[in-house]
Amino acid sequence: MPGPRVRFAPSPTGFFHVGSARTALFNWLLARQSDGGVFILRIEDTDADRNREEWVDGILSAMAWLGLDLDEGPFRQSDNAALHDVAAQQLADAGLLYYCDCTGDEVARRKGDDKTPGYDGFCRDRGLTRGPATGLRFRTPHEGVTVVHDVIRGDVEFANSTIDDFIVAKSSGVVLYALANVADDRHDRISHVIRGEEHLSNAPKQMMLWDALNQVTGDVVTMPVYAHLPLLVNEQRKKLSKRKDPVATESYRDQGYLPDAFVNYLALLGWSPRGDEEIVPRSTLIEQFRLEDVSHSPAFFDVKKMTHVNGEYIRGLSAQQFVEACAPWVRPWSTSWRPTDREVPWSEAQFDEGLFALVAPLIQERVTTLGEVAAMVEFFFLDAPRMDEAAFAKVVGNDPLGRSMLGGAVERFAETQWDAASLHEATTQLGEALGLTLRKAQAPIRCAVTGSLVGPPLFESLHLLGRERTLERLRGALARSST
RNA sequence: GGUCCCAUCGUCUAGUGGCCUAGGACAUCACCCUCUCAAGGUGGAGGCACGGGUUCGAAUCCCGUUGGGACUGCCA
Known part of the structure; x- marks a missing residue:
């Protein structure tokens, strides 16, 4: 049996959304777990008005960053326009489509206090022909039900009477997503359509179109298996919004999240590996991932947890x-x-x-x-540390003992052996002479040399900084505190 | 409004009729370790939305209620 053929089909209408990243990942995982699996990227750019080339680059670079490699593509839906036109024509010729010249306002006006969904079918039997202002609609059957066999959710039934005569091509002639997507999936012989739950209500329409195309073209293509992934939501439990939520995958890359960590965390949203360990290598993800195990309910994209996962990966390097x-x-x-x-x-x-x-x-x-790295080590490279004034005042400026420590350190450090252990010992002794625990004794030195009360281990740091620079900073701090 | 989806600790989840006095992880609290901060270790608190069924037995099956969400575009 040939492996699954899956596609990730984002529209380049903004930066690369973390939800898109997860959808891409789940598709990729399915493709990678069988020998003949094929992962395709299809940029759905039929809406020329809102696509921008830079967004396409964003998708490509984000996927490369995540290591989601392609077997086919990237394809552009707009390159298949001819295919879409033929599909629309065949459907129209068979009478499965009809022309409509209603404007959005007219449709809304007729709907009045709405009952039926969407378009009311006004032009269904008007026998309009192609004109400058005619869109093409699908003649949706009024009878029967369409059931979407969703691997994740089971069978979902839609009464056909609740589906309106949706638009399939604009009056400009451009074939819309509804049809273009189906035509392309058929063309690419897609076996599994894995996408966000927001597309669940599109599924019955696409199944109708798929069937219709099977009839009309004589090219009978097996319908794909559908899998609608639970949405990713924000703290308000709303679908993650590009406008309001921090969802740009690029920004996480910029902040220094590791791609493997990001992928691992993404996989945990709506799915989980077997056993109690959730930090697992990509190979385990590929091995264990099953669409039928994906959860049904929305997941909150928790940056805190992702940060923890990232820390684990960083420590594992x-x-x-x-x-x-x-x-x-x-x-x-x-x-x-x-x-x-x-x-x-x-x-x-x-x-x-x-x-x-x-x-x-x-x-x-x-x-x-x-x-976070740079801020933590900057005192090693800057000529003088960036001083936390409040901390300095606390342990040096307003603390005579702190100044005594500094004074003592200037003398001892000038001659002590320059390694962490000796520095440690010297500081301990200096502290004891003043009745200070090491905890207290190291604070003024740390502050004087690093500019902060928190940071990497002090004595190792001093060792690496060197005797000259350390003494210089110690003297500098002493001088500051006496003015 | 209509159609559809969903419902286990604050969060992500395990759980597919008895192994559950519900397991893990993040976050949180305490303690230990410790030159600061982390990391690490130990321990604690914290959940099956509600109501009916079915069953010897229900977090698990069914129905309803409530709550949340998606869709409802000549966008994708």
């Missing part, structure tokens, strides 16, 4: 992998890709790649996104 992964955020001038709208706190001249490699292990388990 080898030291070298971590250093490399950080490149776009710490030395963007030398990488092929860099996050947009992000400033690196240091200049190219100030940055020291070798030093960063030594520093990186200190912070690897302290960040949850790569975007």
Whole structure:
């Protein structure tokens, strides 16, 4: 048996939505789990007015970032216009379509206090022919039911009487999504249509069209299996909105989420791996994914949880992998890709790649996104640390003991052996002499040298920073506090 | 309004009639570890929307109620 042929069919009307990313992933997963599986990308760009080339690039680059590789495509629906026209013509010739010259206003006016859905079929038997203002509608059967066999939800029945004579081609002649999508799916021999739940009510219409095309063209193509994925919602339980919610996949890439982590988290929305472990490699996702196991109810896109997953992946990187992964955020001038709208706190001249490699292990388990890295290590590269004034006042400015620690450190550090253990020991002793625990004793030093009360392990940091720079900062802090 | 979908801790989920005094994960709280912050460890709190059935037995099946959502475009 040949593997499934699935397609991801986004419309390029904005940046790449995380919901689209999940839909793409689920399609890809199904294709990848069987030998002959085929994953197709079809850009549904029939609405020329609202498509932009940059959005197409966004889809392509986001999918590449996520590692969702294609077997066929990318295709553009607009390239198939001829195919769509033929389909419409054949359907029209068979009397399954009819011309309609009603404007939207007229349709709405006639509907009045609405009862029947959508269009009322006014032009159904007017025998109109093609004209400058005539769209094409499908002559929907009034009798019977259409049942959508959905792998996720089971059979969903729609009484045909509740489906209106929907429009299939604009008066401009352009064939719309309703038909174009079906014509393309037939052409591409799509076996599984996996998409968001918002398309469930389109399914019966598309099944009718599919059947009609089977009759009219003589090309009998098996209808695809449908699978409507639960929606991704925001905290208000509304469908994720491009306008109001942070749903741009690109922005997560810019923030420093790892593609594997992002994919792993996405897979957890509406599905879950067997067993208690949810951080699982892509191979496990591919192996275990089953459409019939996808949940029915909407899922909240929880950035907090995704951040945790990302932290797990970052900690799982080898030291070298971590250093490399950080490149776009710490030395963007030398990488092929860099996050947009992000400033690196240091200049190219100030940055020291070798030093960063030594520093990186200190912070690897302290960040949850790569975007946090720079701020955490900037004191190594800046000439002087960016000072947290409130912290400085607390442990140095307003604390005589803090100044004593600094003074003592300037002297001891000038001659102590320069390694973390000796620095640790020296600080402990300095503290003891002042009756301070190490916790208290290290604070002023940390603040003076790093500019903050929180950060990577202090003594390792001092070691890497070097004696000269450390002493310089210690003296600088002392000088500041006495003015 | 109409059509359709959905309903297990705050969140994501496991659970497909007895293994459930409902398991895991995130978040949260406490404690431990500890040079700060993390990470890690241990423990705690927290859920089957409601009402009827069916059944010896229901989170699991059926019906209803309530609640939420999607669609209802000459967009996709």
